[in-house]
Every structure is written in structure tokens, then in C-alpha cells.
Amino acid sequence: MGGDPLLSAPSDTLGVGDRVELAFPARGDLVVLARLVTSAISARAGFDIEELEDLRLAVGELCLLALQGSDRRHGDLRLEFRVSTDSIDISCTLEGAAPALTARTADGLEAEQLSEQILSALVDEHGREQQDASARAWLRKRRKGPAA
């Protein structure tokens, strides 16, 4: 794209290669922020409203998976959004949290399985990594139609 980047880029598309980051305290009541930002970014990346709803739910599940096994009282959740020609990549990393003191409840294990099921159904690829004090969950969703 030639000319002044601020003027020539249409305001309703997120350019290929653009990266957005969001970080907030690792608390359940703030996960809604992740959904909000995901909606805004997905809309600008050209996904339709059904895909928007899929991504909102999926990113919430990413946050929950990243929060698993932590005490949920410390640390931050850091989300990264990357838009490419054919997909959107979102990752959620939990940083600086202490491991959970109590064993996961039956409800908790159940919820974790459900998170995995939901992600499998709504996005094309997803995964998890655990390293010491940080946990990361990520997803990739491909565009349906022609690339923006």
C-alpha cells in the first residue's frame, strides 16, 4: 500500500502481519475483556458474525486453559493476536502465577475436557504448553472466504 499508512489503510480491516497484545490480571472476572477485544479484532479481520461468536467463546476457553492449575490470585494473562492472509492466531499466556495449592476438583477436570471439546469444534487448530510458572494455550482459525 502506497502513501501515508494511516490514511490509505481502510479503517475496518486489520492488516496482514498486524499484531495486537492485551494483558490483564489473571482473574476470572476479567476474561470478558479478552472476549471484547477478540470481537473487535475478528470483526476488523473480516470474520463474519458467526465466526465472531466462535472466536469469542474460543478465546475465553483459551484463558481458562491457561488459568488451569494456577492459584488464580496472582499473575497476568497475556493475549496475542496475529492476523495473517488466511487465518487468525490467538495465544493466551499465564505469567507469574503460583501453582494451585489444592488439587483440581472433579468439576475442574470436567470443565477442562469441555474446553478442549469446544476448541476442537470451533477452531481449526489449538494446543497447550506448560513451562514452569507459565502456561500457554493457543488457537488458529482459518478464514472461510477469500483472504481480506
Next chain:
Amino acid sequence: MTQGGDETPAPDSDMAEHEGAEAEPSRLSEAEREVMITDNLGLSHQLARRFLHRGEPLDDLVQVASVALVKSVDRFDPGRGVAFAAFATRTIIGELKRHFRDKGWAVRASRRVQELYLELGHATSALVQQLGRNPTVAELAAATGSSEEAVIEAIEAGQGYRATSIDASDDEDHPLSARLGSNDSQYQAVEERALLAPALATLPVRERAILRMRFMDGLTQSEIAAEIGVSQMHVSRLLSSSLEQLRQQIRDDDEVE
């Protein structure tokens, strides 16, 4: 607290008159007042629970409801022909609503977002038809004449597109309380019954009989027509006007300031 057919419920202006008449001594004995309070603590508690999860602790809500109950007993005039349960319900709900208003709580999304919600459902269906696929936020924004932010805000506020239209227009299947207009009232909450009965008493005997046959005995309009010897059209008209009258009555009753 029985609702006979002979009672004439007080019009709503009586509420205002009651306010001014507080200097008048209560016509109930101390013992009667105590019984009324204890008898209706359950009702006040239940009404308080209806406002749960707007962020207020249950204890605070129960306190507001209990104080309102005592006020109701203080103000109640049995001579006026209004059933106490209905009177207390109105007072308690009024106090609970005021509790939230005074706190300046924004309980619902802004009006603009609510109006947008109404449009989004229609706009989505129209666009799906037109485009043969789901619309994007940009397309919805253009279709509703709003900004993308507003559309996203509406989606986030939980008022996004609705793929199914829940316009159940089948009158024959809905119970009375649903036909009165509340979206989710297929239920007979104590407070609804308390409001409904005195409103019913404002209707002439025949209209009340028709409502009973329709909604309690489950007769169809034709069966009712045969029963009372009029045309089915006439029954239909009577039902509509009776329900409208009830709606009016309950709406007036329900607005407490």
C-alpha cells in the same frame, strides 16, 4: 386475603392517598400487625430474591424488603378492599426498585444498544437471505446505520443476532400469565398471583368465567362459544378485551413510585 367477586380494588391513586394518610391510626391491633408481618416474611424474602445478582448482597435486599413489609402493614387499610398480599407486593417491589435507583445503578445496557438489538435480529436475517451467508460486523453496521463499535457492543452486551425468532404466536398454547405480556411468565410466581386476582375482580362475571374456561379448564374458543351460546368470534373479542383490561390493571398496579 381472599379475593371474592364482590371486592372493588382500589384505583392506584389510593397509593398516594395512603401516603398522606399516615397520620391516621392503623385499624389493626398490634397482634394483627405482628401476624401479618410474620405471615408475609416469606413473600418479602421471595421478592428480595428477585433482585439478586444485580450485585447487591442478599442481606441488604432482605432488609429493604422487610422494612417495606412493615411499612405496608402500617399503611394497609383493610377497608379499601385491596388484598394485603397485592398491596404489600407493590410496596415491597417499589422499595426494592428505588433502592437500586438511589444507588445510581445502570442495570441495563444503554437505550441505544437495546434499540440496536431489536434491529440486529431483523438485519441479520435479511442479510443472510440477501448474501447467502452470515454477514460481517461491517455489513451489519451498514445495514443498521450504526458504527461497528455499536454493533460489537450490542453483541458483547449479549444482544447479538438471534438465529431463531422466538415469536410464538400460537395463542392457544399459552397460559394466562404469558398472554399478559411478560416475556418469561409461564410461571405462577406468588407475587403474580397476588397482582392478578384483584385485577380479575374488576372484570364482569361473564368475562371472568370465559377466562377461567379458557385458561384453567382449557376449553377452545369454539367450545366456550357453544357453552355460553354465542359465536366463536364474540368469544375471541371478549377474550382480547378482557386480557387487555387485565394488562392495563396490572401495569397500573405494578408501577410503584
Next chain:
Amino acid sequence: MVEQHFQIEERSANGVPVILVEGEIDVATAPQLRECLHSVIAQGNATIVLDLLGVSFLDSTALGVMVGALKRCRELGGELHVVVTETRIKKIFEITGLDRVFPISDSLDRAKV
């Protein structure tokens, strides 16, 4: 901190407790639903109707709470009925297979309680 649309009401129909939920049931609000279900069951109710007609969002924590309550109800010889019509919300039950676990209907009348 961030205002979320969420409300619970308890009512009853023909003696069966009906829990109506409105808004978003997610990690932030699901605990309140769990508390509500827990207390209704503790009051001696094994059969409950969960009315999700007004629900706009459901995540895995919400489902986890509902499954937990379902199990308790069944242990007590009862059932947890779900009423829902919103396609999006039903989809979440379907992708987790829970549409075959919960008795789901689209209205209270049809819940066959």
C-alpha cells in the same frame, strides 16, 4: 469490575423450582449459578428446571456447573431439565455432546416435568 449482564431468578411452576437465568454465564458468573442450584437442591428439590431462554453466552465453566448439578439431582432420584431455544446456546450443548445428556426442551410446557 466490568459490568456483565447476568441475573438469576427463582420461581416455581406446579411445585417444581424453576431457575431462570439471563445474560452471560461464564467463569465470572457461573459460581453464582452453582450457589443457586446448590441451595435449591439443599432445600430438598431433586427435580429442577433450568430456564436458559435469556442466556446469551455459555462457556465450559457454565457447563461444568450444570453437569455437577445434574449429577446431584440424579443421585437424589430427580432430574435437571434445561429449557433453551437460542441456536447459539444449543450449539454449545451439541458440540460437547451434552445435548444427549440433559433433557432439553424449548419451553417450560414441553419440559414434561
